[in-house]
Amino acid sequence: MNGTGTQDTHSVIVVGAGPTGLLLAGDLATAGVPVTVLDKRPREISNLSRAFVLHARTLEELDARDLADRLESVGRPLENLQLFGRLDLDLGGLHSRFRHVLVIPQYEVEKALLERAERAGVTFRYGTEVTRLTQDADGVTVTVASSEKDTGKGSGKDSGAPGPATERLRAAYVVGADGLHSTVRKSVGLPFPGHAVIRSVVLADVRLAEEPEALLTVNATGKAFAFLAPFGDGYHRVIGWNRDRVVSDHAPLDLDEVKEITRLALGRDFGMHDPRWMSRFHSDERQAPAYRVGRVLLAGDAAHVHSPAGGQGMNTGLQDAANLGWKLAQVVHGRADDALLDSYQAERHPVGRAVLRSSGGIVRLAMAHRPWSRGLRAAVAGVVDSVAPVRRRATGQVTGVGYRYPAPRGAHRFTGMRVPDVALADGGRLYASLRGGRFVLITPGAPETAAHPYDEGRKDRLAVEHWASDRRTAVLVRPDGYVAWASDSADPAGVEAALERHVG
8 A cells, every 4th residue: 555554463573584584484374373574675585695504403493394304405415514724523423313514505595494484374575674663562563665565375476566655564573584784673772782803705606617626615824715615506606805905895896806815715716707796795793682672572683693604694593583483472372471582582692692702713713814823723723623522512503503591490401402303202203293383292101101191282282202212201392492391200290280381
């Protein structure tokens, strides 16, 4: 419509149709929550993304959404992740179904997430820019300027003639997944403290006359660094930086400069030719002090940005969405108090801070050029390589499998832990059972000897499973794969109380 109007209330509005927003919207719709995604861009998936890897923890979350196998068939696994110089992380020992990083361009991930969200019934509004946001005790009012109408639930097609419009939309909750320059974050008055960690990084998509020996090619000399990754369509993405060529993001960039940086860092330019796109950017380290302000929440780059070192950006955002989606669904459906949303801040803000520190440390060591700093880099690499606990911690941080969430005082020692993809008594596995956004209760005993119908009245959101092993602990696994509750006694009354508290 033209002018100013009010649209029917949506339970949740997600601002931003990148990977974080798409996963979150798909989770909410799968859980039966009406959700609308707003994005100021036209409906297209760009190949100009910077993300190229999925880490083990993200692949586990995607496995719980029946997407990992599809993406594994498109991407290429890499069992050793090189961070800088001589430091390689061997991922073959990960306690995960995915003992590798998956090299895959971001647009393939977005494509899979978009199709899932459309199938689940998400409503998409493209060409729709949020201009203002206000909230009260009952909901959030979002003012938008639109050039397109609703695409409908999963249709992917414009259902009305395009034209400029100003509208007010109402929602119970709004999630800002709208990136570094988030309008949602600014509208609720949150600062975004931090600084640029590295300037004048070049990006280019090129063809290569010589195929690199490694799937991912990366090196740093102190004077320059470069990274090469394949798109899978004959082009490679180049990310590079030259200490002696730090200019404005808007300065002209040509292929000769990209070649020079690559030669400085990698020793040769692999016969680069036919660039289809080139640009510059600067990499920031920033984090919002809060991920929640009332009924408004932030996720992904709207909440935190950091250097691309270690390939953790898209992964951290997707894990934000996996943490938040089931909690919002529980609250919207009235199965949990609104206070459950405070745990999103408590659990994900420390992870975001840790990623800022680890990715920042990697890029600073990669940029080291003075003798003492290069000596420090060598020492760090040596310690990580030779000291097993340090190596496990570094691998756990980069891949995401090493994080656990804080547990209440007096809780079982498993509470807050990530659960790997354990085998179940019926021959299945945990992450397949998690599909559909369900909680999974794993108890001792065989399926036919279950003593209590725990899933009575909860079949839409709870799967009751049994250990394939002789483990005696009862564990309630949250939809995002972390332990909500555990007990060594598996007392039926205690299990039922835990289900009532967590599942509803």
